[in-house]
Amino acid sequence: MEMSVSDSEILNDDRQQEETIKSKSLIKFQAIEQFPTFATLKCDVNLKLPPNNWLNGQIKPNRSASTNSYNFSSFKMAFDFFDELQNVDVISDSENIKNLLKMAYNPSCVLSYFIHRVGNTILIDEFNLQRFFLWQSEKEWKWLKTFLADHIIGRMKANSIPIQHKTKEFLEQKNLLSKFLYYSIEDSKKIVEKEYEPVHSFNNALLPQPKREDIPENHQFSRNVLWNFEDIRMLIGSDMQIFGNQSRPCISLRLKDMSEPINVLTGIDYWLDNLMCNVPEIFMCYHLNGIVQKYELIKTEDLPNLENSSFSPKVIRNVAQNILSFLKQNATKSGHTYWLFKAKNDDVVKLYDLTTLQLLAEEKEKEKTKEKKESNQDEKQDQKNPFTIPVAILLYTVARNMKYSNEKLTTKQAGNIKYLLDNCLKLLPKEKYPQIITTSHYILSDIQIQAGTDPMDPKVPYNEENDSDENSDEYVDFDDEQESDIDLELNVERECLPAVQNIKDAINESSNIKDKHKPSHPPLILGNIQERSEETLKNIVEGLNCLKYLQNDEILEYEKQREQIIHEEQNPNILQNPDVAIPMGWDEDDKKSKSSESPPSESDNESFCLDSKSLLKGGSPNVNNWNTHLKVLLFEKASLAYACLTENYYNSKNYGTALKNLRFSLMCQNVVKKYVPLMKTQRNVLYGRAGDCFFQIGKTYDKIQTYLEEFSDESELDKEIMKKLDKEDLSCEDDEDTTLTDEGEEKMLEKSCHCYEISLIDTNQSKFEIVRRLGNVYNELGVALMHKAQRLYNEFVESENKKKETEKDEENSIDTKEMSYQQVAKSSYDNLLKAVALFEGVKDSVNLIICNLNLGRFYRLSAHINMFHASSSQKAVNIRKKLYTQAFESYNRALSLLGNRKSNQELYDHVHWELSTATFNLAKQMQDESVVEQSREDLERDVLDILMKALKLCDTESNSSRQELYIFRAGLIHQRIASLYHQQLRMISEENKRKTLLQLCRLHYEKSSNFLASLTEFRDFFKVQMERVALNEFLAEETTSVSMKMKNLQFALNVLIESLKMLNSLVAAKSIMESDEILTLLELFEKRLQFILKTLTKLAKSVKKNEQKAEMYKQMFACTLRNMNESLSLIELAKHLEKVLENVIKLQTS
Secondary structure (H helix, E strand, C coil): CCCCCCCCCCCCHHHHHHCCCCEEEEEEEECCCCCCEECCCCCCCECCCCCCCCCCCCCCCCCCCCCCCECCHHHHHHHHCHHHCCCCCEEEEHHHHHHHHCHHHCCCCCEEEEEEEECCEEEEEEECHHHHHHCCCCCCCHHHHHHHHHHHHHHCCCCCCCCCCCCHHHHHHHHHHHHHHHHHECCCCCCCCCCCCCCCCCCCCCCCCCCHHHCCCCCCCCEEEEEEECCEEEEEEECCCCEECCCCCCEEEEEEECCCCCCHHHHHHHHHHHHHHCCCEEEEEEEECCEEEEEEEEEHHHHHHCCCCCCCHHHHHHHHHHHHHHHHHHCCCCCCEEEEEECCCCCEEEEEEHHHHHHHHHHHHHHHCCCCCCCCHHHHHHHCCCCHHHHHHHHHHHHHHHHHHCCCCEHHHHHHHHHHHHHHHHHCCCCCCHHHHHHHHHHHHHHHCCCCCCCCCCCCCCECCCCCHHHHHHCCCCCCCCCCEEEEECCCCCCCCCCCHHHHHHHHHHHHHHHHCCCCCCCCCCCCHHHHHHHHHHHHHHHHHHHHHCCCCCHHHHHHHHHHHHHHHHCHHHCCCCCCCCCCCCCHHHHHHHHHCCCCCHHHHCCCCECHHHHHHHCCCCCCCHHHHHHHHHHHHHHHHHHHHHHHHHHCCCHHHHHHHHHHHHHHHHHHHHHCCCECCCHHHHHHHHHHHHHHHHHCHHHHHHHHHHHHCCCHHHHHHHHHHHCCCCCCHHHHHCCCCCCCHHHHHHHHHHHHHHHCCCCCCCCHHHHHHHHHHHHHHHHHHHHHHHHHHHHHHHHHHCCCCCHHHHHHHHHHHHHHHHHHHHHHHHHHHHHHHHHHHCCCHHHHHHHHHHHHHHHHHHHHHCCCCCCCHHHHHHHHHHHHHHHHHHHHHHHHHHCCCCCCHHHHHHHHHHHHHHHHHHHHHHHHCCCCCCCHHHHHHHHHHHHHHHHHCCCCCCCCCCHHHHHHHHHHHHHHHHHHHHHHHHHCCCHHHHHHHHHHHHHHHHHHHHHHHHCCCHHHHHHHHHHHHHHHHHHHHHCCCHHHHHHHHHHHHHHHHCCHHHHHHHHHCCCCCCHHHHHHHHHHHHHHHHHHHHHHHHHHHCCCCCHHHHHHHHHHHHHHCCCCCCCCCHHHHHHHHHHHHHHHHHHHHC
């Protein structure tokens, strides 16, 4: 890529005067509290003679030349002011900035700088080629020397890199300036400079800070300035001497030989120095051969218009903007070292990616030394990039500051943090920098799953706002195929180059090319919770592996940082606005008061618990070193990651995997609790989820083998973390409580209850949900044990009926099984009562209704199996009544909780059905089982009372899903009531009672047949019809009157004729249940029909004037006749009877 400067017109003086440059400076640090007072020298003062105060320390000497070809001044400033690191475009020495900005007016200059990018900030440091070739060790950066010699120096013209000799004239001018400055100091008192002590905000995160010693730079600038030059924001270091007095509090002194005019480069130098340090004017002292001649006061804004040294500030501004744009577009890789180089009189400035070149050189070197078994370690050390460690430390500092200075990050910012830390981890050796490596891994895990994340809702906690491509320049380039060198061409054709339009055009053209091949942004922190959790665990494992390199002798450093964070919390105003200068100096009284404050004692912290955010923010009073603090943070993060995985797998119904991750989460929390007893853990929540898992496993126990395989399947990450956990000597209690085994459904439910009970211990949060879940499991366990008790009882009954070899063996077997089902039933009852008590405590009416339903079933089961053996049948009946009464009470409690059907129609219908069923079953048992000790009247009265209650509970009118069942049950109840009246009728002789009973009997039989006919219940319908026929036959037999006999038998015949519709339905039916019983009933039907018609024929003949009826009955009887030796099927017999009844009806109506 080229940047050319050519053929532009020089702006005239009038236009230059109209130019205005926006410049604003903010002193971030100044080594002296007050500028030294200056005095105006008298004419004829000989500056060649040393003043009395010369070299007494009042003037800071210029930096001595170092044998190193490079320095780390920008890194030192970036570290000292890392709060500004992401807010500035450039960090560098002011001399470097001036040399770059003078480039357009100085085509013969040599530029050689190291460029580094940290986030969005460019760091610029000098790279002195002369020192590199002459003074550096031959082995140091050997590959770079070879590259420079082969590809750079060899292609250059002579004197492209001039060797700088310090001539006698240069040294005389330097001494002359030094003496002038000392002469100008009015006060003879020695100036005391302060050492800079960084005061950083730790951004609410107690994490290790890099040490200043990690940046190998000892020079401290006189001042560090935040300079806004137009739209460029720079952090620079300056050593310019500034003086002041009462009339002119801020001024710079310059010494100039009157025999030589001020050239344009000197004017630019003075102008930029004053702009950077916000100095309004220059006091120029002119001399001839060292003799002071005069002074001239020049305002800073007038410097561009001096005679013979005029220049355009707009050109300087445009050069600055375009150089910055060039660097930001091409020096894109954080962690890489770039070299910006321009040779003397060369019109091309090139940018080389030295890191890429170094990697290529190392690969070639490896190919050459494949056969060698050992390599020279010292030689390898010399080949290392000296900027690697400082760059890595700044990458870590920027990422740490970015992560914890913003309350809400965007997804792209989080991705940028990840990219910075990934590069940091590639550059730093973990053996030497374990704190930074471990912390980097923790931050990487924290951007995946932040502290305080709710495992039940682990959404990506980043904002999508401001993530547009408009701000894409704040993200680093990920294109690894970028060229290692880029050209910036300067077509120098004039002595002075005031215009930069062509440069701007070249930059714009380059920008268009960049847009076409736009580099990818850092990866966004997206993905499902499983991917994020696994990434978190990877970083945790790496972080835990680095802990072995940490030493426990860092207590003072840890406590110092922790106390500073506490102080920042108590004094929030100490953190200044970045646009406000930090006041220099400390008040001694404040120091004493701060030092006298004692840290909070452990007893003061016992009344509260630390959460994950508090632990990260301020640490724990129980921890006093980085090793333990970082271990606690990592295990706490691991616990959170496993908790998120638990929720994820629980929601996907992988209950075995969920339990496995839950166990790991609990064990990690135990490690945290071991070192930080005040830590607030989620143990109760995890145990609650463990109860859920065991409950779901119990409900789907047929998949137990799948769950066991999931539970035992540990990943490599799980195994690594387990190794770390094994070293902590933790209790096995949690491990036993949450271990999955194949012990049966009831055992799973019991474990679920146990986990819920642990969850309820020592929890200050709302217990409502856990209590509900515990009650639900008690209810399910009670139901499961109820079914088990019924199964054991059935086995007990079967074993009782089997013959045994000996009576003794039989009794022992029965006693054992009897004890078994009784114990299980008692356990079922206990669990149901516990569930009721829990739901009553939290006023959960719905679940309380369900529990009362199950209690009703239990009482009915108890009545059925009669586990309380009575000595007499009367006692058994009483026990049964009592149990059914308790069942009714349970059902009625449930109904009272519902209130009415509208509140919960489905549940109300269910409870009502259960109550109806229980009432009907009790009535059947009482009616079917006779008790000797109870009188017949009492028994019939009780049975009739229960049947009537059961009949009232049959909701035959409501349009519900059980309407047909209610109709069927109502038909059966009417049949039972009619049968009861039928039985009483046969035993009572009193005429009035008999009439009443007969009416009731016929009424209920009729209702029963109607209900059953509506449902086409063939078996029960024909059974009722046969009972109705039997009733009329009994009445006919009982009377002596022929007319009454014929009347009752005619009633019986009508009952049989009414069955024609059911016979039609039976013939048309596609499938018939209970066909054998129906066939038997139809055979009986046929016999009774024949008997009734035969009897009616005889009776009619016995009475005069009934010959016609007798003939009719005779013809009817003839219709019923068939070959009785021929066996008919159900349908065939039904068709036969259907035809018979049709003929009977015809004869009857004819």
